[in-house]
Amino acid sequence: MTGWLPVRRIPRERPSAPLRGHKLAHPMVSADGTGAGFGGVTLGRASVYGVLADAQCAQGGRHRCPSRWCDCGFYCVHTLGDARALACDPDYRYAVLLEVAASGRYIRYERGLRYARQRVISVRVGRCACGHRARVLAETGVGTVGWRRLVAACLDCAGTRPSLTFGAFSRLLSGLPVRSDTGEPRAAEPTAPQPRQAEAEPSQMSAVPTEALVPMLTAEVALLQARLDEVQRQLARLTPP
Ligand SMILES: [Zn+2]
Ligand SMILES: [Zn+2]
Numbered sequence: 001m002t003g004w005l006p007v008r009r010i011p012r013e014r015p016s017a018p019l020r021g022h023k024l025a026h027p028m029v030s031a032d033g034t035g036a037g038f039g040g041v042t043l044g045r046a047s048v049y050g051v052l053a054d055a056q057c058a059q060g061g062r063h064r065c066p067s068r069w070c071d072c073g074f075y076c077v078h079t080l081g082d083a084r085a086l087a088c089d090p091d092y093r094y095a096v097l098l099e100v101a102a103s104g105r106y107i108r109y110e111r112g113l114r115y116a117r118q119r120v121i122s123v124r125v126g127r128c129a130c131g132h133r134a135r136v137l138a139e140t141g142v143g144t145v146g147w148r149r150l151v152a153a154c155l156d157c158a159g160t161r162p163s164l165t166f167g168a169f170s171r172l173l174s175g176l177p178v179r180s181d182t183g184e185p186r187a188a189e190p191t192a193p194q195p196r197q198a199e200a201e202p203s204q205m206s207a208v209p210t211e212a213l214v215p216m217l218t219a220e221v222a223l224l225q226a227r228l229d230e231v232q233r234q235l236a237r238l239t240p241p
Helices: 082-087 166-169 219-238
Strands: 019-030 038-039 051-053 073-077 095-108 112-125 136-146 147-153 163-164 176-180
Touching: 019 112, 019 136, 038 147, 073 095, 112 166, 136 166, 147 163, 163 166, 166 176
Parallel strands: 112 176
Antiparallel strands: 019 038, 019 073, 019 095, 019 147, 051 112, 073 112, 095 112, 136 147, 136 163
16 A cells, blocks of 8 residues: 555654554443443454553563564554545444554654554544444444443444443543544533434435445554565565575
8 A cells, every 4th residue: 555665664763742643443341331441443452452551562572562573562643634534444434533642662654653652532433333423332242351342323223232422431531532523523422312302313324425424444454554564574584585
């Protein structure tokens, strides 16, 4: 993919201020319902991180993350616009979009970063799979040890599934801003599920703009591509002709 080769790689570069970026993640709630976090959509899928997190080697390595010889570390792209411009993979359309501040060691790619420390700054929640604006984060029935994965849903689609309002999810993360990613500056979140009649939204799928139908982003996929490019280059160096 053009633009994803690691044109500049400066492992020891240390910025004076954290670098902002954007990434995809699955919203998660702890098994006992008292904690929330995020699960990776590609690398580190089995681990769940909170607002503040330090990367650990997903391969069990003892080196510091990120290592140029490994794929560990957090990943993000530089801009929201860039993230949105990347391919929309149906596999990841149910993830939410995080704005993050990256700090510590990092490796810079043309369009993103792989880095050691992360603070999640805000969460943007896309539309329900049906195209309506999501109102809650509903349990999906899948997860990882100790954590249940959530997905954005409208009240109709959430049905009787256990779910959290955006406000409740935010409170489990010390007030982290959680908003709807449908164009409104800030979602007005109900504190409890509203009657279905309160959904003043089009009931016809045809009324929903096609481009608004779950265009969630695959920033991490593109970064994985960059990682593969890098590994391939290292292999070429190590393999005798
Ligand atoms: Zn590693
Ligand atoms: Zn729905």
